[in-house]
Amino acid sequence: MTAGGGPRFIGRPWARVDGPGKTTGEARYADDLVLPRMLYGKLLRSHLPHARIVRLDTSRARALPGVHAVITGRDLPVRFGIMPTSQDEEALCLEKVRYVGDPIAAVAALDEETAERACEAIEVEYEPLAPVMSIEEAVAETSVRVQEHGDGPVPNVHKNVSLEFGDVAQGFAQADHIREDVFFFQGNTHLPMEQHSAVAQYDAAGRLTLWTSSQTPHYVHRALAKVLGLPMSRIRVIATPVGGGFGGKSDPFSHELCAAKLAVATGRPVKITLTREEVFYAHRGRHPVLMWLRTGVRRDGRITACHIKTFLDGGAYGSYGIATTYYTGALQTVTYKIPAYKFEGTRLWTNKPPCGPKRGHGTPQPRFAIEAQMDKLAEDLGLDPVAIRLANATEPFTRTVNHLRITSNGLRECIERVAEASGFRAKHRRLPFGRGVGLAVSTYLSGAGLPIYWNDMPHSEVQIRVDRGGGVLVSCGAIDIGQGSDSVLAGIVAEVLGLAPSEIGLVTADTDLTPIDLGSYSSRVTFMAGNAALEAARKMRELLVAAASAHLEVEPDGLVVGDHRIHAAAQPERGVTFPEAAALAEARFGTLVTVGSYRPPRLAGPYKGSGVGPSPAYSFSAAVVEVAVDPATGEVRPQRVWIAHDIGRAINETLVIGQIEGSVYMALGEALMEEQVFRKGLHKIPSMLEYKSPTFLEMPPVETILVVTDDPEGPFGAKEAGQGPLLPVIPAVANAVYDAVGVRIDEVPITPDKVLAALDQAARGGVGRVGPRRVPPFRFRDPIKVEPPAGWSVPWRRGLPVAGGAPGLPDDLPTGTAPSDARPRDREAPEEP
Amino acid sequence: MKVALTLRINGEARDVIAPVHKTLLEVLREDLGLTGTKHGCELGECGTCTVLVDGTPVLSCLTLPVEVQDREITTIEGLARGGELHPLQVAFTELGAAQCGYCTPGMLLAAKALLDRNPAPAREDVSAWLAGNLCRCTGYLKILEAVELAAARARGDAPQPTGDGGPPAARVPQRSGGAS
Structure with a gap:
């Protein structure tokens, strides 16, 4: 990439480019704006x-x-x-x-x-x-209608989905053991x-x-x-x-x-x-979801079939709810090889603020359910929680039964490394009463494969302009919500052009000035805007190298884009500075503007609803949480979190670790205290004091392990980090509580009152569980039956087209300044009149 | 009822005529254009609006300007001196202790007050001191590391940063730890 070998910034820790503005009070947030005559x-x-x-x-x-x-x-x-x-x-x-x-x-x-x-x-x-205030009321109510539109069969159903992949009845028939469990995940909010x-x-x-x-x-x-x-x-x-933001x-x-x-x-x-x-x-935060989950396994732990029913409390409007509904069923198959899978989901109208996307969008709830159930299945079978997950972990470059394409996949390595780092096997079931460890895994999209509204255009576009002084301006519609998209854009362009990220000018998120980016949601920006930036930067480098080549009389292949210079590989002193190269290139090609764009490959499967779930790449995570549970108060205190995350490759290690630690934090809040609760439609705790969120004092140490898998389609191999690492932490806490005190809290958040109730129940000879017992009677649609893709679990070779998949945009779209714009040499030195 | 106030802010005397019930937060942001001070709740719950009064962190959303006349008020705009960033600002940028950046001004001022009192705080001291400042992005760990790095640099116990924001050798810890 640069002189001296490897990348100077990519894959390493470096300072985010918006840091100076944000640490001095210079950054201007919306409420800081004051215009003349403003009302x-x-x-x-x-x-x-x-x-x-x-x-x-x-x-x-x-x-x-x-x-x-x-x-x-x-x-x-x-x-x-x-x-x-x-x-x-x-x-x-x-x-x-x-x-x-x-x-x-x-x-x-x-x-x-x-x-x-x-x-x-x-x-x-x-x-x-009359208000409709809960999932149960929404399912049972026949006369009061919250919304005018819906999917039936009763008035307050927004969406009613049923999908069946493979032969589920046969799968359950092949099982040696079957479990049915019911879980509830309370709603919570982003609290930006x-x-x-x-x-x-x-x-x-x-x-x-x-x-x-x-x-x-x-x-x-x-x-x-x-x-x-x-x-x-x-x-x-x-x-x-x-x-x-966090989705809010x-x-x-x-x-x-x-x-x-x-x-x-x-x-x-x-x-x-x-x-x-x-x-x-x-709001538009986490949906409360009631879940019923039935899974069949062989004696060795391998899943034969899985059937999930989800009931989402949607609130009063649609928001992203249709996507959320599908997300409660989409990604379970991306971590585990599930040969037969049935998903039934419904989103219900209630008279509460509408729910929408929060970090993990519709997937933390079923992830909590399936990971808690995997722990129970392991115990039933006498397996350890690591072994049952390894027995089912998906492989790289495979497809899932519901037609999702998996490329790079570091799940196995995540599980093994997090188990090793935490000493999980030595601790599990071996710590004294009141202390426990829990394990869970997860996956998430590196950007939704489809835009919100159907269109054929790119999802992200970048324009780079280089001026004759060597200034570089990158324009992109992406908005930095703290995740560091500005730094990702600057870092990629700087790396390709041999500059430092802090030297790159940025214009972002201005519909007059910047080409499109669809937005900072679905963990898509690094992957999609990153790919667009990479394409634009490579085109710009080609122009600069071509101009330097003509000037230095060295073939382009013999030139290196080094630290602020372009020079002959064999003779480092024979070169031009970056501003000199820019001036030479402007003289040769005219205005130096290049563009790049990214559209994900077409990956949707052959069924209605297949638009939710596909992504050009998936991240994978595994987490171990160690907790201390006070049996006298029911208080759960996380002691330490170990998390391994398959990042593909980090564009900026500082930012990636920051996203992972932030995800762990937010997950601990959701697991233990955060809830959006109402009384007669009034929010019970609409303040930052009463809506409990973790402070410095509740935050345990976190050990982050980055697993590098170099995704073939990610920019520099990168995948997402902003949402996936939240997912395993919540069930890992629940599993750790069970390991610590032997009670199952099948309901999030795991508050002290629930732990005490379960301990009390166990002490009186009960099972020691708090959670819902059943789901309400509800008629889901007749399922759409979908054949799995042929050879779905067999790894496909890299580079080959995948079933249902078409390649993205061609690399060589003729846009911006191109080498063919080179002017004849005689125009460079006009004769004096 | 409006009052005429003289406030000493970041070393400058500023005259303001404002309703007596207007908070220091509002006067700073709306009357003096010091929008670096942010607000998260305006109820004293989140710590976002923290400023220093005679070096002590106060919640500007719960403070009336008449209470702090003739005292030295420091806002985030006054943390850098003569264009030179405070070591905390440098360390926050370097380690990613500011993500969305919204809690950062309050966090930095609270941390400055700590380091002015205790140049070598233990991690538990930092956690306890900053516990009233909420952050939703970072999980607090990078903030703890940045405060410690700034403190170490001020004592001469840690190398200074590189100019271009790039990775100096052996700077970023391989593992991050929080308050245990």
């Missing part, structure tokens, strides 16, 4: 979980001094939603409210206090409706440190600009165009640095649309920043 907006929200709006009178609010505009649902009647099939949201509710916090009016005023007073002056008369905020400006020329704290500026762009009735070409969306800023939100509409209505900039309480209600 402040507020939303009036419903205090009832389910009600018809009988009368809405804004006249008193409008009459208040300092109030510039009041809008209601009539001003924004067009429905929207992140998924094309769930266009069920209104920026402001027109006829009815469906959860406490549903917005019904918006105000723009000179200051926040006046805006708040105006909201209080709006008169609303409601006709309360930054509250959502948006600033809108409508200029005199009729162009709308929205600055917003969003993970998905492109999807916000689309929603604004639809709801405001403006062409996308008249709207500019700029994502500001996101002060924590991936939907287009009411406050973004209302800020824009209020800016249009007043001709003045309008800012709306949510309060912390509003953030709890805006």
Whole structure:
């Protein structure tokens, strides 16, 4: 790559490029923006979980001094939603409210206090409706309807899915042992440190600009165009640095649309920043999921068949829920060879804030279930938890029974190395009462294989411009939400061009200035924007090398792109500096602009619903958690976490370890304390004090092991790190609690009261378990029966096309400045007139 | 009711006329343009809005400016001196202790107050001192390492960083540990 051998930055630890801005207060988040004549907006929200709006009178609010505009649902009647099939949201509710916090009016005023007073002056008369508040109520209710659309067979079903791969009945018939277990995963929320905020400006020329704290500026762009009735070409969306997302800023939100509409209505900039309480209600977090899981195994632990039923408490709107539903069934087969697999899932409407994607999107819940059950199966069979997982672990370059393509796969190495590092075999069932270890594994996507809305365009695009002073500017729609996408872009380009990441200029997430990136969701940015950046950078290097070659009279093959220089491999002193190379290349080729883009290969299987699950590559993780459980208080304290993660190859080791440690932290919060709970539709604990999250004092040491597998399609071999490492930690905690005190908490979070209840039950001769006993009666659809891909479990050779898979975009699309743009030499030195 | 205030912020005297009930957080951000101070809850729960008053961390969302007149207020904008970053700022960047960066200003100021009092804190001391500052990105471990690295450098016990952000040999620990 560079002089002296290996890469200078890729695969090593280095400082993130946005660090200086973020440590000095310079970084400008959405709420830091102040524009001349700016007004402040507020939303009036419903205090009832389910009600018809009988009368809405804004006249008193409008009459208040300092109030510039009041809008209601009539001003924004067009429905929207992140998924094309769930266009069920209104920026402001027109006829009815469906959860406490549903917005019904918006105000723009000179200051926040006046805006708040105006909201209080709006008169609303409601006709309360019976609310539907739980999975059980949603399944049983036949007269009350939360939403107008749904999948049946009862009114409050958003989605009803049934898929069967292979012969499940035969698989269970071949089993020596079968277990059925029921699990519940309570909902929880992202709790980003930054509250959502948006600033809108409508200029005199009729162009709308929205600055917003969003993970998905492109999807916000689309929603604004639809709801405001403006062409996308008249709207500019700029994502500001996101002060924590975790999935919670991936939907287009009411406050973004209302800020824009209020800016249009007043001709003045309008800012709306949510309060912390509003953030709890805006939500779109982890779905509560009730799960039934039946698995058959042979005596040696190999799975013969698996059948899972999931019931998702979706809240009042669709959000990403259809994808979430499929995700509860999609990825179990990516860690374990399951020859026959049935998935039944349903998402239900309830009068609560809508759930959506949170780190791991729909997969932590079933991962908790299957990993806890694997532990139980191992015990039933007299196997150890490591052995049963190794007996079922998938292999590299195989497919799954549900038509997912696996490329690089370090699962086996993850299991072995984490077991070794933690001393798992020596500790499991051997620690004193009150201490225990638990193991679990997982997998996650390196980006969803399909975009949210169907199209044939790239998922990520990068443009690089090099100026005659040697400056490098990288433009990309990707938004840094803290995961380090800016650093990934800069690092890849710097590595290819022989520069340092801190020297690369960046323009990101601005729909006027940057080519597309679909957003910071589904762990896709490093893989997809990284590949686009790599392609653009290689093209730029080719131009620079060609110009240096002509100047130095050394063949391109004999040149090395070294540390800020391009020089002859054999004679390092024979070379040009990077700025000299840039000037030579500009003289030869004209404006130095190259582009790269990435579209994942077409990987969806031959069945409806196959769009959720495919990814160009999967990460794999294994974790061991050691806990201390106090039998007197029921308190569970993690002592240490060991986690091995198949990263492919780290673009930046510092960032990767940061993502893994952050995932472990968030998982421990979910496993032990975090929950989004309601009483009569009111959030019980909508504050950062009462919604418990781990502090410095609860965080145990973490030992991270990076497993390198060099994915053939990842940029420099890289795969994702932002979400996958969260997944194994939650079930590993549950399994460790069992190892410590012999009780099964089949319900997340594992709070002290549940541990005490289970211990008490065990002491009285019971089984020592807390968790749901059954799932409600529910009629799933007749399953779509799908044949597994032929030879699905046999490794395929690298480089060969895979069933259902087509290659991505060709490498040599004729875009940007290209070697063929070279001008004739005689133009380089025109004669004096 | 509005009051005329003189606040000493980052070594400068600043005059403000503001409603008496307006918090220090609001005055800093809205009246003085010091938006480096962030807010996470405005209820004193998250530590994000931490600033230093006479070197002691306070929650600016629970502080009224009239309480801190004639005292020395330090915000994140005042942490670097004359364009030279504080060792904590350098270490936070280097080790990835700032991810989304939103809790970082408060975290840095709280950590500075600790190092000013104790130049060689044990890990438990750092954890206990910073326990009121929430972070959702890092899992806190990189923050602990960065505070320790900055402290070690200030004592001359650790090498200075390289200029380009690249990896100096033997800098990043192979394993990371938290408070046990």
